[in-house]
Amino acid sequence: MAGATSADAAGEGFLSLRGLTKRYGGFAAVDDLSLDIGKGELVAFLGPSGCGKTTSLRMIAGLIEASAGRIAVDGRDLTHVPTYERDMGMVFQSYALFPHMSVAGNLAFGLEMRKLARAEIERRVREALALVHLEALGDRKPAQLSGGQQQRVALARALVIRPSILLLDEPLSNLDAKLRDDMRAEIRDIQTRLKATTIFVTHDQMEALTMCDRVAVMNRGRLEQLGTPEDLYERPASAFVATFVGRINRIEATAEGDVVRLGGEALRAARSAHGPVELMVRPHRIEMSAGAAAPPQAQDGPRNMLSGRVARSVFAGDLQHYEVEAAGRLLSVERSTVSHEPPLRPGEAVTLSWRVADTFMFERAS
Amino acid sequence: MSAGAPGARGPMLAVALLIPIFAVNALVFFWPTFNLFKMSFIRGEATGALTDETTLANWTGLFRDSFYSELLVSSVTISLVITALTLVLSYPIALYLHRARGLRRTVLLVLVISPLLTSAVVRTYGWIAILSDGGLVNSLLKALGLPAQRLIFNTQGVVLGLAEILMPYMILALLAGFGRLDARLEEAAATLGARPRQAFWRVVLPLSLPGVMLGCLLCFVLAVSSFITPKLLGGGRVFLLATEIYDQAIVTLNWPLAATLSMVVLIVFGLALALYARAARL
Ligand SMILES: Nc1ncnc2c1ncn2[C@@H]1O[C@H](COP(=O)(O)OP(=O)(O)OP(=O)(O)O)[C@@H](O)[C@H]1O
Ligand SMILES: [Mg+2]
Numbered sequence: 001m002a003g004a005t006s007a008d009a010a011g012e013g014f015l016s017l018r019g020l021t022k023r024y025g026g027f028a029a030v031d032d033l034s035l036d037i038g039k040g041e042l043v044a045f046l047g048p049s050g051c052g053k054t055t056s057l058r059m060i061a062g063l064i065e066a067s068a069g070r071i072a073v074d075g076r077d078l079t080h081v082p083t084y085e086r087d088m089g090m091v092f093q094s095y096a097l098f099p100h101m102s103v104a105g106n107l108a109f110g111l112e113m114r115k116l117a118r119a120e121i122e123r124r125v126r127e128a129l130a131l132v133h134l135e136a137l138g139d140r141k142p143a144q145l146s147g148g149q150q151q152r153v154a155l156a157r158a159l160v161i162r163p164s165i166l167l168l169d170e171p172l173s174n175l176d177a178k179l180r181d182d183m184r185a186e187i188r189d190i191q192t193r194l195k196a197t198t199i200f201v202t203h204d205q206m207e208a209l210t211m212c213d214r215v216a217v218m219n220r221g222r223l224e225q226l227g228t229p230e231d232l233y234e235r236p237a238s239a240f241v242a243t244f245v246g247r248i249n250r251i252e253a254t255a256e257g258d259v260v261r262l263g264g265e266a267l268r269a270a271r272s273a274h275g276p277v278e279l280m281v282r283p284h285r286i287e288m289s290a291g292a293a294a295p296p297q298a299q300d301g302p303r304n305m306l307s308g309r310v311a312r313s314v315f316a317g318d319l320q321h322y323e324v325e326a327a328g329r330l331l332s333v334e335r336s337t338v339s340h341e342p343p344l345r346p347g348e349a350v351t352l353s354w355r356v357a358d359t360f361m362f363e364r365a366s
Numbered sequence: 367m368s369a370g371a372p373g374a375r376g377p378m379l380a381v382a383l384l385i386p387i388f389a390v391n392a393l394v395f396f397w398p399t400f401n402l403f404k405m406s407f408i409r410g411e412a413t414g415a416l417t418d419e420t421t422l423a424n425w426t427g428l429f430r431d432s433f434y435s436e437l438l439v440s441s442v443t444i445s446l447v448i449t450a451l452t453l454v455l456s457y458p459i460a461l462y463l464h465r466a467r468g469l470r471r472t473v474l475l476v477l478v479i480s481p482l483l484t485s486a487v488v489r490t491y492g493w494i495a496i497l498s499d500g501g502l503v504n505s506l507l508k509a510l511g512l513p514a515q516r517l518i519f520n521t522q523g524v525v526l527g528l529a530e531i532l533m534p535y536m537i538l539a540l541l542a543g544f545g546r547l548d549a550r551l552e553e554a555a556a557t558l559g560a561r562p563r564q565a566f567w568r569v570v571l572p573l574s575l576p577g578v579m580l581g582c583l584l585c586f587v588l589a590v591s592s593f594i595t596p597k598l599l600g601g602g603r604v605f606l607l608a609t610e611i612y613d614q615a616i617v618t619l620n621w622p623l624a625a626t627l628s629m630v631v632l633i634v635f636g637l638a639l640a641l642y643a644r645a646a647r648l
Contacts, residue, residue, distance in 0.1 A: 061553075061557055062556075063553050063556070063557075082556075083553070083556040083557055084556045084557075084558075084559050084560055084561050085559075086557075087559070088557060089557065089558075090553075090554070090557040092550055092553070092554060094548075094550055096548070096550040096551050096553065096554040097554075098551060098554070098555075098569060099546055099573070100546075100572045100573055109555070109558050109560070109568070110558035110559055113558055113559035113560050113564060114559055157554075157558070158557075161558060161559065167557075
């Protein structure tokens with residue numbers, strides 16, 4: 001993942017954050033954030049509104065000062081280096097294009113600050129415009145562009161200076177769904193081609209999971225988990241990550257070791273605990289068969305089983321959503337509609353089963 | 367907009383809403399101005415009495431006597447200097463206010479506006495107390511063993527006093543014109559490698575130009591037409607169009623000449639406004 005940089009030797013990423021903290025009065029907007037990002041990697045910052053994503057990004061860019069902690073790029077400590085010397089391209093959520101300059105003027109600005117020759121500036125501005133497919137619009141003012149075009153200008157302006165780090169703060173939040181899809185692909189494509197080390201802030205989990213190499217899930221100023229999309233989905237590190245990323249069933253119970261008793265039935269989890277816990281299982285991991293008959297034990301390890309009754313059934317295109325009453329609770333179950341099996345009807349008795357390995361267990365504050 | 371025919375109702379409503387302001391302007395501005403215009407073509411007696419004769423003498427007199435062209439040039443020059451000084455003094459304050467938020471902004475804004483609550487006459491006397499030969503500044507200089515300075519009852523005193531009096535207007539006009547100036551833009555400039563000074567010249571200043579032009583127009587017009595402060599702080603040595611109009615109308619009772627000079631001032635305003643309109647379109 002990481003290229004050969006001097007930072008690797010120190011066991012740090014290309015971009016390295018250590019204990020980064022921002023306090024406003026007694027309130028910690030970002031609390032002890034430590035992570036390493038490899039060169040050329042695309043990492044998403046994902047989390048609910050107000051969890052500290054923008055604050056983290058602004059500290060990395062040097063737009064606000066950290067209350068504590070350290071920021072380093074390629075082994076060089078940047079914590080007290082002013083923004084204009086950090087060499088980081090940033091796309092602001094509001095774009096922040098210079099309204100009095102043409103599109104080409106906006107793109108040239110960063111190059112002029114770097115005192116490049118006129119001819120070189122013109123060449124790179126032309127290249128950057130081509131990169132975001134805006135060749136024909138170089139003479140327009142930002143106000144004469146659509147939202148998506150402004151977005152692309154903002155991206156091109158950050159890219160044209162070839163920064164060592166690219167910071168994108170919810171760059172797609174103002175776009176419609178179609179344009180958003182296109183822009184995601186375009187950003188990913190450009191980012192890969194230029195091997196730009198990138199942080200992509202979003203609170204859209206699909207965006208984070210589908211475009212990024214790794215995702216940092218944040219909650220209340222803290223890093224909950226940093227991992228690949230698959231890690232977050234299949235191996236969530238906390239109850240917050242499990243519930244924030246993807247849909248999941250939550251079953252409150254009391255654990256004795258790796259066993260949880262639920263009504264008359266015993267369920268097992270992938271780890272053990274004692275006291276109040278939440279068991280979690282994703283709706284599409286649950287297999288459902290009609291009748292009370294137990295399905296044969298599958299080959300892929302031990303399974304949990306519950307018998308229940310279909311309470312509701314909703315058709316949703318590719319999927320059929322069910323709510324199943326089992327052990328006095330309502331569980332969501334999803335079945336693919338591809339198999340042409342007739343959907344189960346409300347009131348039908350069913351047996352639910354899922355792998356113990358797919359059963360997450362997290363301690364619950366009592 | 368409500369259902370029905372907004373297209374038809376819109377203009378009607380606009381006209382209806384404009385009627386009061388138009389009526390007020392017609393009554394207290396256009397009508398008196400028209401009368402002044404008429405009066406500038408009437409021959410007056412030396413006693414101040416007006417005759418029924420029309421004449422071009424008031425106008426041709428302006429061109430024949432170099433005193434009036436000098437008056438025009440010095441009025442415009444001093445007003446430009448005052449405007450420039452007011453701008454330089456007000457710009458940093460306005461920029462700071464534009465960036466301030468919350469209680470700090472409110473308090474500072476009130477402080478900026480508060481001089482307007484005192485009459486310009488009172489503030490002018492304040493300047494006399496500070497700048498006169500026995501005033502604060504010269505007492506201080508004397509205490510330090512430095513030679514006393516002539517700070518007042520000359521052009522310098524007028525410029526200083528008027529600049530201070532006009533600052534609240536300039537600051538408010540600047541603030542009104544700073545609409546496009548967004549802190550995010552300065553941050554964007556910084557991420558692109560601009561030092562604060564470069565960001566100021568390339569981003570902040572260009573975007574604040576609408577405010578600068580508005581403030582300059584306002585202060586120039588106010589400076590050209592002010593007469594109390596120049597009279598008091600000029601000590602009778604500084605001659606400006608506005609003070610001359612006052613003298614002709616009140617002291618000499620030569621109303622036709624005062625009317626003619628008023629028309630000249632109006633023409634200066636018209637030119638300033640035209641210049642502003644041209645600049646604002648860029
Ligand atoms: N200048 C400030 N003073 C006090 N609190 C602040 C300040 N800036 C941000 N905060 C607080 O810090 C927390 C994190 O803010 P931040 O803007 O980083 O959130 P975010 O994760 O970007 O949210 P969103 O997804 O809504 O953009 C919020 O609770 C916010 O209220
Ligand atoms: Mg944010």
